[in-house]
Amino acid sequence: MFAGKVIWITGASSGIGEELAYQLATKKAYLILSARRTLELERVREQCLVHTNCVDILSLDLSDNNALPEMAKRAEAIHGRIDVIIHSGGISQRDSMLNTVPDAEARIMQINFTSVVTITRALLPGMIARGEGRIVLLSSVAGKIGVPNRTTYCASKHAIIGYFDALRAELKIAKQPINIHIMVPGFIHTNISVNAVLGDGNPQGVMDPGQEKGMPVEKCVQQMIRGMEKNKKEILIGGKEILMTYFRRFIPGLYYYLITRVKTK
Numbered sequence: 001m002f003a004g005k006v007i008w009i010t011g012a013s014s015g016i017g018e019e020l021a022y023q024l025a026t027k028k029a030y031l032i033l034s035a036r037r038t039l040e041l042e043r044v045r046e047q048c049l050v051h052t053n054c055v056d057i058l059s060l061d062l063s064d065n066n067a068l069p070e071m072a073k074r075a076e077a078i079h080g081r082i083d084v085i086i087h088s089g090g091i092s093q094r095d096s097m098l099n100t101v102p103d104a105e106a107r108i109m110q111i112n113f114t115s116v117v118t119i120t121r122a123l124l125p126g127m128i129a130r131g132e133g134r135i136v137l138l139s140s141v142a143g144k145i146g147v148p149n150r151t152t153y154c155a156s157k158h159a160i161i162g163y164f165d166a167l168r169a170e171l172k173i174a175k176q177p178i179n180i181h182i183m184v185p186g187f188i189h190t191n192i193s194v195n196a197v198l199g200d201g202n203p204q205g206v207m208d209p210g211q212e213k214g215m216p217v218e219k220c221v222q223q224m225i226r227g228m229e230k231n232k233k234e235i236l237i238g239g240k241e242i243l244m245t246y247f248r249r250f251i252p253g254l255y256y257y258l259i260t261r262v263k264t265k
Contacts, residue, residue: 001228001229002028002029002225003027004028004029005030005084006079006083006084007024007030007031007082008032008034008058008084008085008086009024009032009033009034009086010034010035010085010088010089011034011035011062011088012033012034012041012088013033013036013037013041013044014191015188016088016217016220016224017086019217019218019220019221020086020224021048022044022047022048022051023218023221023225025047025048025049025051026052027225028051028052029052031052032057032058032075032078033045033056033057033058034071034075035059035060035089036059036060036061038057041057045057058071058074058078060089063107063110063111065110065118068118068119068122069118069121071119072118072122073122075123083132083133083134084135085123085134085135086136087115087116087135087138088138089115090111090112090138090156090192091107091153091192091195091196092150092153092192092193092196093108093149093151093152093196093197094150094193094196094197094208095149095197095198095199096148096199097151099198101199101200104152104197104198104199104201107197107201108156109152112157112159113159113160113163116137117163120135120167124178127178128176128178132177133178134179134180134181134228135164135178135179135180135181136180136181136183136224136228137164138183138185139158139183140184140186141184141186141244142154143161143184144245145248146259148260160182161182161184167180168180179231181227181228181232181233181234182233182234182235183224183234183235183237184235185220186237186238186241187211187213187238187239188214188215188216188217188237189213189214190217192211193211194206209263210241210263214239215237223237
């Protein structure tokens with residue numbers, strides 16, 4: 001399914017994006033790896049080359065929205081197409097709404113949502129013209145529920161689900177065979193909480209207990225890839241924190257009680 005497919009991964013220098021690169025390399029995909037940190041991308045590339053002979057690097061800053069359409073063109077130009085775009089770049093938040101400055105909120109929304117829409121808008125016409133393509137999104141359990149001290153992060157991840165559910169419906173109505181997969185991970189053992197921004201926009205710098213005890217990133221990515229292979233539209237990934245999404249839907253009173261009692265900072 002992935003052998004010989006051109007797969008562009010954003011946020012590929014660490015976390016879920018890095019592990020996606022490794023596992024897709026073993027499936028002989030043609031990889032394009034993007035993130036801001038070129039040296040880290042080089043490190044990931046060297047490990048991927050053990051399994052596949054086609055790994056390119058395209059340095060990318062998701063906070064620079066004006067540059068993204070041109071970067072999408074550069075990505076397409078490497079092999080003449082993008083078969084799969086995996087939007088794994090992102091940033092989290094660890095502060096209350098009243099403590100979070102507007103610039104920090106705008107940055108979170110830009111990186112987690114607006115950049116994803118901009119890149120997808122640039123790539124979608126090519127996918128439609130070829131009659132195939134996959135768009136893979138990383139939302140979050142926080143995209144299904146409202147978590148204290150994550151207001152803007154939750155907003156960005158809710159927006160991913162709403163926007164791309166709607167886009168999937170538009171493409172279905174237009175009879176366009178483009179697959180959209182929305183990943184909904186809970187606590188995964190990555191540095192997302194270390195890099196999460198405080199209200200002033202600076203990184204938190206420490207790992208949350210939930211992330212520390214979270215699902216190994218290797219297992220998370222295995223489930224993501226399995227979901228893509230089975231053409232799943234949405235994949236919930238994680239531990240008992242996933243239960244909150246079901247409580248929110250089916251037992252809202254219990255959810256509203258519990259959400260104010262979980263440790264979120």
